[in-house]
Every structure is written in C-alpha cells, then in structure tokens.
Amino acid sequence: MRSEAKHRLTCYLSGVHSGPNPSPGLGVAQSLRQAFPHARLVGVDYSVESSGLHSDVFDDIWVQRPWKEMRLPVYQAAIQEVLDGGAFWFSGQDLEVEWLTTSLADRSRAFIPSPEALRQVGKPTISAASKLPLSIPDFISAERSDWDLHAFCREHGWRVWVKGPNYEAMRVRDWPSFRHARTVMSDIWGTDQLFVQRHVLGIEESVALCAYQGELLDCVHMRKHSQTHEGKTWAGQVSEVDAALVEPLREVIADLEWTGGAELEFVRGNDGTLNLIDWNPRFPAWIHAASFAGHNLPAKLIEAAGMGTAALTPFLGNQFTRIVTEIPVRGTHPLPAVRDPLDEWKVGSKHPSGMPDLARRLSSALADGKKAGGEEQKRRAAPTMPAALQWDLNEALVDELPTPRRLLLPRTAQERFARVEHALTSxxxxxxxxxxxxxxxxxxxxxxxxxxxxxxxxxxxxxxxxxxxxxxxxxxxxxxxxxxxxxxxxxxxxxxxxxxxxxxxxxxxxxxxxxxxxxxxxxxxxxxxxxxxxxxxxxxxxxxxxxxxxxxxxxxxxxxxxxxxxxxxxxxxxxxxxxxxxxxxxxxxxxxxxxxxxxxxxxxxxxxxxxxxxxxxxxxxxxxxxxxxxxxxxxxxxxxxxxxxGKAMAQPTMALVTTVLEVRRTREGATEAVVDAAISDLPMAPFYPHRVYGHSAGGEWEALGGGGDRLVGRICMETDILASDLALPDSLEVGDRLVIGDAGAYDASMAYNFGRGILDDACC
Amino acid sequence: MTPVAEMTPVTEVMPAAEWAPWAAWAPSTLSHHDRECCTTARAWFLAMNRSMWRGHGGPAWIAQRFPWGPSRWPLYWCDAMEAEEVDCGAHAALTIEAFQARGIHVVPVQLVQRQEPHHLLHFHGRWSADGASPDWAGEGAAYHEACATLLDGRVEVWDATVSSWLSPDQLRGVRSIAAVRIGGTIATGEVVTWRGLEISLGEWVSPAGVAGEG
CATH class of the missing domain: 3.20.20.10 (Alanine racemase)
Known part of the structure; x- marks a missing residue:
C-alpha cells in the first residue's frame, strides 16, 4: 500500500455504508472517481455488512475489526503508516474524526479539523456558529433535574427531541416517551451527556463545504425535498449558498483553521429564521449530488493539497434523488452467516459501522480519565426545595407518622390558594x-x-x-x-x-x-x-x-x-x-x-x-x-x-410519606429501594416527575437528585415503580423515611386500594 | 436564473393559441347565497383558518382539508365547505380569504402551466364525470390559479393546491410556468417585483422569454 500510494493518488475513504441512513464514503468516492479517474480508491469500514464496501467504485477495500474489539493503538499506527506513504484519508464518521483528531501525530493528509476546531462545533452549543446568521434552537442538558427537564418539555409543547452528542435523535411527546428515549440513547451511545432540544417546524436544509488550512474552498446549499422515516435525505435540490451566509462562513472557517469537509444542517423555520441543528465535521452523504451540480468538493480538497488538477465534472442537474438497487457482494468478503434470532424485534443492525461501540470506548476513556483525576461519578442536579414545604414537613413530624401516609401540607396549600385570591383583586x-x-x-x-x-x-x-x-x-x-x-x-x-x-x-x-x-x-x-x-x-x-x-x-x-x-x-x-x-x-x-x-x-x-x-x-x-x-x-x-x-391548585398541597423496607444493590452499582407505598398510592408516578425528599446529613429535608437508582413499591407488579432515574443517598437504610412530593392532585383523588387485603366496593 | 428588469408580454413569446383560451378568464370567486347557509359556512372557514394556521408561511391546511379535484361553478360557500375536493380556483379564492383574515394584502394570480400532453384525457375524464367543466386543461398546458401576497412592492406567489411558494424560475417540466398574470383582469400599471423580476399587475407575461433556464 505504501509504495503504491507514492506512484498514484491514493485515497482511503471510511464510512461507506449505504442504507436509509448512509455514510458519505460512497458519495465521496464517486466524486473523486470522476475528478481523478486513475486514483486508487480504498473503501474502509468495520464490518463487511457495510454495503458500500461492495461497490465497484473502490479499487480495494480495507475491512477493520469491529470498533469494540479493535486495538486502537494498532489501528492508529496502521492509518499513520498509510498516510506517511502518501495516501489521503477522508473520514465519513463523526466519532472516527473525533478519535483521529486526537490520535494522529500528523493530520496533514487526513482532511480533518483540529481538536480545538472540533470542540467549537460540538453540539448543542456549536459556539463557532455565533458569528453566523443562524440561531441555535433552545436546548437543555439532559443532566439537569427531571423537574427542569419536564418544565423544558412543557415549555416547548412537547415538541422536543432527545439528542446524543454525536449521533441520533429521538422525538418525544410526553414524559414516558422522554424517559424511554433517554434510557435508550444513553444505553446505545454509552453516555449521559445527552441534551433535549426544541423541535423547529420548517424546511430542512444544509450547507456542505470544504476547506483547507482555514481557507474556504467551496460551499454548496441543499434543500431536502423528501426524506426517510429517520429524517435522512432522499431527494433534494442543490444551489448556491446565500451570499449573506458565505462571507461570515469564510471568516469562521478561517478562525477555526478548518481542514476537511463539513456539513451545517439547519431548519428554515416558517417564520424565516435559520436554526442550526448540527455541524458535522465531514462531508454529507449527498455530496456526490453537489459534484454533478458543478461543485466537486472532495476533488477541491485534493487539488488544495497539491495533488494535481481535477477533471471537469459534467453538470448533470441540480436536483437529485436516491434509488434502491442491488449489487453483488465481493467474493473476497462474503456476508457473515445469518444468525439465529435471539430477539424477534432485532433484525439487522442500524449501525453496521459500529459507531455505538466507538462511542462507548471514547466515553469510557473519558470516564477513566476523570476517575483518575479524582472526579466523582456525575449525578443529575436536584430540584429546589420549596421553603413552605420544608416548614410543612418539619411541622408534620414525618418520622413519627405511620406509613404509607398522604400528608396535607397546610402552608404550601395556603400559598397556592393565596395566589388566585391575589389575582382576583389585581x-x-x-x-x-x-x-x-x-x-x-x-x-x-x-x-x-x-x-x-x-x-x-x-x-x-x-x-x-x-x-x-x-x-x-x-x-x-x-x-x-x-x-x-x-x-x-x-x-x-x-x-x-x-x-x-x-x-x-x-x-x-x-x-x-x-x-x-x-x-x-x-x-x-x-x-x-x-x-x-x-x-x-x-x-x-x-x-x-x-x-x-x-x-x-x-x-x-x-x-x-x-x-x-x-x-x-x-x-x-x-x-x-x-x-x-x-x-x-x-x-x-x-x-x-x-x-x-x-x-x-x-x-x-x-x-x-x-x-x-x-x-x-x-x-x-x-x-x-x-x-x-x-x-x-x-x-x-x-x-x-x-x-x-385544574391540578395546579392541589398537586403541590400533599405529599406521600413512605418507609424503606429493603435496600438492594444491583450488579451495575445502582440502588433499588423497596418502600411500603405503592403505585396505587401514587397512580400518576409514570406521567410526570415527582420530587423526592430525604433527610440530609444535618437532619433537614432535601430534594434528591437524578441518577440510576429506583424507588419501587410494595406490590408484586412490574409496573409498581414510584420513581426512576433517582440518586438515592448512599447512607439509605431500612426504616428510613422518604417523602414523595407533588402528590396532591390525581395521585390523591385517583389512589386506590391494592395489596391491602381489602376491597372498597360492595360486590353482589 | 438570470434576473431581468422586466418580464415580456406573453404574446411575444408564446403562440396565442396556446394560452388564449384562458387569457380572458377572470380569477375565480366563491358565490354567496345571501342566506344563513353561506354565512355559517364562511364563519366556519374563518374560524378554522384561525385554528389551523398561525399566520407564518402559507395556509397549507386548505389543500389538506380540501384536496384538489373537480368543482362545479358557480361554487357557493355552503357547497364549497361541504365538498370533498375543490379545484385550484376554489383553493385560490379560499386562500385569498385566509390571508386577508390575517391582515395580509393579497391579490389573485393566474397561470398557464405546462403539463404532460397525455394527461389531458385523465383531466377531461375526471372533471366531466363530476359534471365539472374540463376547459381548464389543454394539451401540454393547463390553466391554474394561485394568489400572491403583496408587501412594499414585492410579491410572493402561494400555490394553495400544492401548498408551496412558486418561483418564476420554474421554467422546465411539468407545472412549469408558461404564462402568469398577477393581480386579476384590471391592468393598473403598478409594477411589483417577484423574486427579482418586475411585473406589471394585471398583465399576462411569460418568464420563459426573458429568464434563462437553470
């Protein structure tokens, strides 16, 4: 490989999967093939199931071990050897770019930005975009308290997305689907560093660009005409970028000293605003459509690197669409044997390039570094404790009450009703x-x-x-x-x-x-x-x-x-x-x-x-x-x-006092406390977050923060979960009292008898 | 598309026979029985418009609620509101009402759009079967209606039938613009700008002869 690269232009293109959610490698390869017909193009991916590997646009392919089992230093050295041999590397995966940018000793032939530039385009803040005429839709870190997260979702009418720092977004419409999305995303990507962002109604557009050592070489605008169920482009129209965006973009690229491809994804709102959703540090998967519309961005990178002049790419049209077709699998790299299904719902992989595995490895390395640096495992923030509630709980002598017990909070209730009384006069x-x-x-x-x-x-x-x-x-x-x-x-x-x-x-x-x-x-x-x-x-x-x-x-x-x-x-x-x-x-x-x-x-x-x-x-x-x-x-x-x-009057006015019956530690290190209350005492538990209070070391009541612990009820029902995503005190013991707040509305009026050996209604 | 100072009268770039059948048509308007039936129907439409459209973009709800199809004219408010489908003339007339209810100045737009010649039989068959006139459809071209918002001398053309904003650079292929008249039948001499093109209100013009393709 090394000697070949010295004789002719050789480009390695990673991320070549071509499915409904494609990577850009195949499009970059097609563009390079048109511009440099004699170049040697090598497709790189991490599974033979990455479909683009089997395209004949590649002269060769380089299939790596899956990210989860790969020896990263070995792979890093292999890539460095390829680059030292004169080849170029076009990465088509955000996380691979992130890894390469900190791993490679010499990035000059890798067409990737610096770690600092990458930091400045990181979601959700995308600080580099502050000089562009684009706004960032409202967002909140998913590490905030559930109380705050629920408020954010309500504020935006439950038109919100849970998003990962690099990939994937899940639309949520209520609190149960929010919690589900948070759990799924956290499990897939191995991180709690998720965020929640408001949905923007509008037309999805993007700008693809290429830059070399801070010089913006070219850029092109694309408007989606149709998309897949995942929201990925299926058809679109390519055009020139609005002049009002090009010049600020040129300055930002210069400030970042950006090298490589990039894609800015934004939504043009119905009110005319441009809302930046993502800045990907790589070309988009539709990049070849830009090439046949007269903007061969990958070729311009090669030209900028001094590797000759690209052949003219013929203009074929400024609109594009995708098709589904079959190609033969390379005989040298047959598909793996079909596995017997373990789970009927899991057919095929959504991520054949193994990005979740790389995400977990990078996240784990980060966590190891923090542990070594003495940082504690993060817990989500606790909500604020209302002063009236502190007073109410102190007055109620909670530790002496029989439990489970719903408690009327007199001062809290008086405060609530005083608000409407004041409004009536004002x-x-x-x-x-x-x-x-x-x-x-x-x-x-x-x-x-x-x-x-x-x-x-x-x-x-x-x-x-x-x-x-x-x-x-x-x-x-x-x-x-x-x-x-x-x-x-x-x-x-x-x-x-x-x-x-x-x-x-x-x-x-x-x-x-x-x-x-x-x-x-x-x-x-x-x-x-x-x-x-x-x-x-x-x-x-x-x-x-x-x-x-x-x-x-x-x-x-x-x-x-x-x-x-x-x-x-x-x-x-x-x-x-x-x-x-x-x-x-x-x-x-x-x-x-x-x-x-x-x-x-x-x-x-x-x-x-x-x-x-x-x-x-x-x-x-x-x-x-x-x-x-x-x-x-x-x-x-x-x-x-x-x-x-409605419930605004009654909800804060009562709390549920409960006693810990058993404390369980799970294999993953989480705590599960079984208490003497049950879902029948708190029927709204799944539908909105309830603030949970425990004794602080000083004896005062304090709100518990978020984490991986759970509070489960006394009933033999899988659904008897009173609170999830909670951080229970390490000192929690059998007999301790906990108070579940916000239990005064339907939690009270819809509570029912269950598991107490009694039946309310007469039965004939 | 190359911006130009002024669009050319359609007679200079198109054979008269291709568009003349429609040149004399006035923009469609809904009729009113002057009875409770139409008063209630119109009140319902205006309240629906408030519910379904916040005033940004165009009132896309209209074509969603009333898909495109044959209408028999004269079309009364009470019949239009009960219709399963309405034609582009009704779409345009309703959209003008919708914009006006939001306080937006709007004028009618008439177009001749290119169509697949072999679609003619489908158009004629469908409209005739419903007892509606198929005269709007020709061989390779069709009469169409839309409306335009007008602010500070600039217009934007909203095509309610496809729920999108039109552009004068739509010059090739199906639904491309062969001729357009903005502002109805009365030529006021007022000149407006449509995405860089200057157009006299009330005059049929063709973007094809003056704006380069692509």
Missing part, C-alpha cells in the same frame, strides 16, 4: 368579571375545598355527586359551574337556585337538555373540542361545517332570555402552555363564530384544565388580563371569564 378588564374554578375532581379533600371557597373560587363539578358535595361544603349554587359527560349521575335533588353556568359535553347532551329541560343556570352552553385537538373525547367537534351548523342550531333553540356561554378545557401540561395559548386564541374565534351564527352574544367563557402548577404561576396568571382583553375584543358583551387551573 387582574381586571372593564366589564368582565374574573373567576377561578376549583376542580373538585382533582382533590375533594374538605380542607382544600374550604380553602377554595375561602379564596373566592367557584366550584367546578362534573357529576351530581360532586355538585352536592360542593353545596354541602358551603358553595352557594351561584358559585358552581357544572360540566362533564355525566352531569346527571347519580340522580338527586336539584339545587334550590340557579347555578352560575352549565355546559353540555356533547351535542347529544345538549339535545337531551332541550328534551328534558336543562339545568337551571345563569349561563348555558356547550363544550368546544378545538379542531387541532380533535382526538379529545370531549366536547362538540367543529371539524366539519355541518357539525358547526348543528351546534349553532342547538344553541338557537334555547329560550331567548337564556344567556349563553362556551367552555374549553384541555390539559395544558399535555400540550404545553404555548400551544394552550394558541388553542385559546382559536377558541375565542370559534366563540365569535358561534355568536354570529346564533345571533346572540356569548356572555360567559370558561377555559382551563390540567395546568402544571409552575406553568400556571409563570404563564397563565401574568397573562390573564391579556387573555381576557382578547376575548372581550371579539365578544363585546362578555360578562364572566372563568379560569379552571
């Missing part, structure tokens, strides 16, 4: 009266209901049973709002006077009202199902004009003196506050359309549902006046504006 829009509805179903505990009543709230009830309990708790009928699909259940006496409002859950419910007589209420109306949330089972859908017209006709059937209203509830923590606000905007326009259709004013609007407490405080309360004003602008005769915070 927020106003002329002519519109603001009210807050306490959702009885979130927690009907008498103390909380009394606090709600005392704070001037209304009672929002969804059944005859809840209605009667609200009345018994001191709410007069005119401070009760009735909604839900089974308002008539169970049958019972009607209130003495009119309720404030009643909303039918469906057109069928409303039609029944018209037949049998509606509840006596100042306002009657119907629940709206926003068209963008059409999967909801509640409310009347306006997905077709016919349904809209039917609803309008129903409302028109009410007696002319009856005042009407509309009602919209959807859990804000499911779609995030920003999307909730978008839906709210559409709802008030639907209310306006109803008002026009019915020919009488909407006088009452009731909105809310399922607010996460922090979001309610930070996003809803400060915007109330704006929301009311927007509604009043479209509904000029609006008189009442009701907000139902």
């Amino acid at each position: 927020q106003s829009v002329s002519g519109v009266e603001l009210g807050f509805g306490y959702s009885m179903k979130t927690n009907p505990h008498p103390s909380l209901v009394a606090l709600a009543e005392g704070a001037g709230m209304f009672a929002e009830v969804i059944s005859g049973a809840e209605l009667r309990q609200a009345l018994a708790s001191g709410f007069p009928p005119e401070r009760v709002i009735l909604n839900g699909p089974a308002q008539q259940w169970p049958a019972g006496p009607a209130p003495d006077s009119a309720l404030m409002a009643a909303f039918a859950d469906s057109p069928q419910s409303f039609a029944r009202w018209l037949r049998e007589g509606p509840p006596a209420a100042r306002y009657l109306g119907i629940r709206l199902r926003p068209v963008t949330l059409d999967s909801s089972r509640f409310g009347t859908s306006f997905g077709s004009p016919k349904r809209f017209a039917e609803t309008v006709a129903l409302l028109k059937s009410l007696p002319p003196e009856q005042e009407i209203g509309t009602h919209f509830h959807f859990a804000s923590d499911v779609i995030g506050p920003a999307r909730w606000m978008e839906v709210y905007e559409s709802v008030i326009h639907w209310a306006e359309a109803i008002q026009q259709g019915v020919g009488r004013p909407i006088r009452c609007l009731d909105v809310g549902g399922g607010w996460f407490p922090d979001d309610f405080d930070r996003e809803m309360l400060p915007r109330l006046e704006g929301l009311m004003a927007a509604a009043a602008a479209l509904l000029p005769e609006l008189a009442h504006f009701f907000v139902e915070p």
Whole structure:
C-alpha cells in the first residue's frame, strides 16, 4: 500500500455504508472517481455488512475489526503508516474524526479539523456558529433535574427531541416517551451527556463545504425535498449558498483553521429564521449530488493539497434523488452467516459501522480519565426545595407518622390558594368579571375545598355527586359551574337556585337538555373540542361545517332570555402552555363564530384544565388580563371569564410519606429501594416527575437528585415503580423515611386500594 | 436564473393559441347565497383558518382539508365547505380569504402551466364525470390559479393546491410556468417585483422569454 500510494493518488475513504441512513464514503468516492479517474480508491469500514464496501467504485477495500474489539493503538499506527506513504484519508464518521483528531501525530493528509476546531462545533452549543446568521434552537442538558427537564418539555409543547452528542435523535411527546428515549440513547451511545432540544417546524436544509488550512474552498446549499422515516435525505435540490451566509462562513472557517469537509444542517423555520441543528465535521452523504451540480468538493480538497488538477465534472442537474438497487457482494468478503434470532424485534443492525461501540470506548476513556483525576461519578442536579414545604414537613413530624401516609401540607396549600385570591383583586378588564374554578375532581379533600371557597373560587363539578358535595361544603349554587359527560349521575335533588353556568359535553347532551329541560343556570352552553385537538373525547367537534351548523342550531333553540356561554378545557401540561395559548386564541374565534351564527352574544367563557402548577404561576396568571382583553375584543358583551387551573391548585398541597423496607444493590452499582407505598398510592408516578425528599446529613429535608437508582413499591407488579432515574443517598437504610412530593392532585383523588387485603366496593 | 428588469408580454413569446383560451378568464370567486347557509359556512372557514394556521408561511391546511379535484361553478360557500375536493380556483379564492383574515394584502394570480400532453384525457375524464367543466386543461398546458401576497412592492406567489411558494424560475417540466398574470383582469400599471423580476399587475407575461433556464 505504501509504495503504491507514492506512484498514484491514493485515497482511503471510511464510512461507506449505504442504507436509509448512509455514510458519505460512497458519495465521496464517486466524486473523486470522476475528478481523478486513475486514483486508487480504498473503501474502509468495520464490518463487511457495510454495503458500500461492495461497490465497484473502490479499487480495494480495507475491512477493520469491529470498533469494540479493535486495538486502537494498532489501528492508529496502521492509518499513520498509510498516510506517511502518501495516501489521503477522508473520514465519513463523526466519532472516527473525533478519535483521529486526537490520535494522529500528523493530520496533514487526513482532511480533518483540529481538536480545538472540533470542540467549537460540538453540539448543542456549536459556539463557532455565533458569528453566523443562524440561531441555535433552545436546548437543555439532559443532566439537569427531571423537574427542569419536564418544565423544558412543557415549555416547548412537547415538541422536543432527545439528542446524543454525536449521533441520533429521538422525538418525544410526553414524559414516558422522554424517559424511554433517554434510557435508550444513553444505553446505545454509552453516555449521559445527552441534551433535549426544541423541535423547529420548517424546511430542512444544509450547507456542505470544504476547506483547507482555514481557507474556504467551496460551499454548496441543499434543500431536502423528501426524506426517510429517520429524517435522512432522499431527494433534494442543490444551489448556491446565500451570499449573506458565505462571507461570515469564510471568516469562521478561517478562525477555526478548518481542514476537511463539513456539513451545517439547519431548519428554515416558517417564520424565516435559520436554526442550526448540527455541524458535522465531514462531508454529507449527498455530496456526490453537489459534484454533478458543478461543485466537486472532495476533488477541491485534493487539488488544495497539491495533488494535481481535477477533471471537469459534467453538470448533470441540480436536483437529485436516491434509488434502491442491488449489487453483488465481493467474493473476497462474503456476508457473515445469518444468525439465529435471539430477539424477534432485532433484525439487522442500524449501525453496521459500529459507531455505538466507538462511542462507548471514547466515553469510557473519558470516564477513566476523570476517575483518575479524582472526579466523582456525575449525578443529575436536584430540584429546589420549596421553603413552605420544608416548614410543612418539619411541622408534620414525618418520622413519627405511620406509613404509607398522604400528608396535607397546610402552608404550601395556603400559598397556592393565596395566589388566585391575589389575582382576583389585581387582574381586571372593564366589564368582565374574573373567576377561578376549583376542580373538585382533582382533590375533594374538605380542607382544600374550604380553602377554595375561602379564596373566592367557584366550584367546578362534573357529576351530581360532586355538585352536592360542593353545596354541602358551603358553595352557594351561584358559585358552581357544572360540566362533564355525566352531569346527571347519580340522580338527586336539584339545587334550590340557579347555578352560575352549565355546559353540555356533547351535542347529544345538549339535545337531551332541550328534551328534558336543562339545568337551571345563569349561563348555558356547550363544550368546544378545538379542531387541532380533535382526538379529545370531549366536547362538540367543529371539524366539519355541518357539525358547526348543528351546534349553532342547538344553541338557537334555547329560550331567548337564556344567556349563553362556551367552555374549553384541555390539559395544558399535555400540550404545553404555548400551544394552550394558541388553542385559546382559536377558541375565542370559534366563540365569535358561534355568536354570529346564533345571533346572540356569548356572555360567559370558561377555559382551563390540567395546568402544571409552575406553568400556571409563570404563564397563565401574568397573562390573564391579556387573555381576557382578547376575548372581550371579539365578544363585546362578555360578562364572566372563568379560569379552571385544574391540578395546579392541589398537586403541590400533599405529599406521600413512605418507609424503606429493603435496600438492594444491583450488579451495575445502582440502588433499588423497596418502600411500603405503592403505585396505587401514587397512580400518576409514570406521567410526570415527582420530587423526592430525604433527610440530609444535618437532619433537614432535601430534594434528591437524578441518577440510576429506583424507588419501587410494595406490590408484586412490574409496573409498581414510584420513581426512576433517582440518586438515592448512599447512607439509605431500612426504616428510613422518604417523602414523595407533588402528590396532591390525581395521585390523591385517583389512589386506590391494592395489596391491602381489602376491597372498597360492595360486590353482589 | 438570470434576473431581468422586466418580464415580456406573453404574446411575444408564446403562440396565442396556446394560452388564449384562458387569457380572458377572470380569477375565480366563491358565490354567496345571501342566506344563513353561506354565512355559517364562511364563519366556519374563518374560524378554522384561525385554528389551523398561525399566520407564518402559507395556509397549507386548505389543500389538506380540501384536496384538489373537480368543482362545479358557480361554487357557493355552503357547497364549497361541504365538498370533498375543490379545484385550484376554489383553493385560490379560499386562500385569498385566509390571508386577508390575517391582515395580509393579497391579490389573485393566474397561470398557464405546462403539463404532460397525455394527461389531458385523465383531466377531461375526471372533471366531466363530476359534471365539472374540463376547459381548464389543454394539451401540454393547463390553466391554474394561485394568489400572491403583496408587501412594499414585492410579491410572493402561494400555490394553495400544492401548498408551496412558486418561483418564476420554474421554467422546465411539468407545472412549469408558461404564462402568469398577477393581480386579476384590471391592468393598473403598478409594477411589483417577484423574486427579482418586475411585473406589471394585471398583465399576462411569460418568464420563459426573458429568464434563462437553470
């Protein structure tokens, strides 16, 4: 190899797999073949299953041992020998570039950037891009506390990705899928250094470039026209890079003293912003499309290295697409025998080049280095401990309580209800009266209901049973709002006077009202199902004009003196506050359309549902006046504006106290504590993070951080896991008390008896 | 594409017979029965538009909700909103309503686009079977409608049928632009810019004769 390289241009191209998620090696080889027909091209990869190795564009192939078993110093020496012999190396794998850039003594023929340049283009900050007219979408390190991560996901409406530092991204839509993605990515890539980034809606584009010793040689723009299910390019259009980007890019490349290929991947948002997602330190897999569009970037690198002049690559078009075809496998390198399947779900490898193995080796080397340097194993940060909660736990004498025990936190509860009381006096829009509805179903505990009543709230009830309990708790009928699909259940006496409002859950419910007589209420109306949330089972859908017209006709059937209203509830923590606000905007326009259709004013609007407490405080309360004003602008005769915070009121007001029954240490070094509480005491455990508190060395309560430990319940069910991804104290012992916070809403009202040897309901 | 100062009148670059059948057509508009049926249908559309489109880009939801297909004209609001499919004229008319509801100044766009000659029989068969006029489709070309946002003398052309922004450099192949008129039938003399090209509102022009291909 060494002597051959001295006689003719020889290029080694690693990363040649050509599947739905291809590496660039094959495209680079095709471009070099056109520019330098007599060059010797050697395909390099780490498994014969890397399909591009079998392409006839390569004169030879060099198949290495898999990354997980390779002796890295041996391979490093072999590459150095190849380069010393006069060959060039085009790496097609990010992690291989990372390894080579710190391993090779002489990088001059490897077309790779320096370690410092690589650091500056590392995700997610991509600090080198600060001088470019591109923005970095919001992100957060996955090493932050679960509480913070959940807040970030809510903030972005659960339109977020979990991403690895080098490869792969998984879209997540809720807390269970987030936790799954974090576990999977962490296992595959052998690192906890993941991050979460908001999704950007827009068109995916990228810029490929080549540079030599800090000089930008050429660059080209590509817009994806179609992509694979993994989001990889399948067809696209190549064009010149916008001049507004080229010049800053030239400066950045000079600052970085960049050598080699690169790809900047970004999303052009619908609002016109350019959002940089990734800076890959190698050519993209579509690089040959740039070549036949007149920009042979790999050839320009060879020219810059002084290896002659490239033959002209004919212009074939600026659009490209990919095809699937079959080629014969090299007889010298047959495919390995088909393995008997161990797991029916695992067919073939997604990563035939073995990148996860290299990632784990690099990560492990880093971890070894840190251990040698005396750094401790990292644990994710702990959330903040609310001061009122500290006071509540101290007052409750937690260590003396029988367990498991749900604990009302009086000071925390008072603080929560004081917030809405304050809002009632501080927020106003002329002519519109603001009210807050306490959702009885979130927690009907008498103390909380009394606090709600005392704070001037209304009672929002969804059944005859809840209605009667609200009345018994001191709410007069005119401070009760009735909604839900089974308002008539169970049958019972009607209130003495009119309720404030009643909303039918469906057109069928409303039609029944018209037949049998509606509840006596100042306002009657119907629940709206926003068209963008059409999967909801509640409310009347306006997905077709016919349904809209039917609803309008129903409302028109009410007696002319009856005042009407509309009602919209959807859990804000499911779609995030920003999307909730978008839906709210559409709802008030639907209310306006109803008002026009019915020919009488909407006088009452009731909105809310399922607010996460922090979001309610930070996003809803400060915007109330704006929301009311927007509604009043479209509904000029609006008189009442009701907000139902949902679980935002009750969730922080109770905690679950539990006792450790057993402490188990797993082979991997994690701790698993079995406690006397169970999933039946905390049914919402899988759906959002609950802060867990333990005693500090000083005896105070402190929040536990994140890690690989788990808190499991007393029940013989696989799903009885109360908290995962937790860092339990090393000193944890049998008999210790732990407190699980944020357990005051559905964790309380939906808790059930299980594994206690009793049955609540009579059975006949 | 080479930017040029002004586009050429279509008569100078295209045989009149190729586009003349459509040259006199006015942009499509939806009719209103002046009764509750159309009032409610329009109110539903405008509320849907608020729900489905945040005002960035174009209202792509329209073609998703109403896929392209035959429409019988005159087309009333109440019938259009109940339709399974609507044609490009309805798409354009609805899109103009959608933009205007967001406070965006918008004008109609009419185009003649190249088509595969052998597709003519399919177009004619499908439209005729639905009782709709197939006159929009010719052999190798077809009449099409879109709309253009207009701000500070610059237009961007939104093709609601394919939910994308058009460019005057689409000169080759299927759906490429043989002729275009921006602003409807009345030539006001006002000149606007469309991605570097200057166009007089209300005049049929062809980008083919003045802008180099590729």
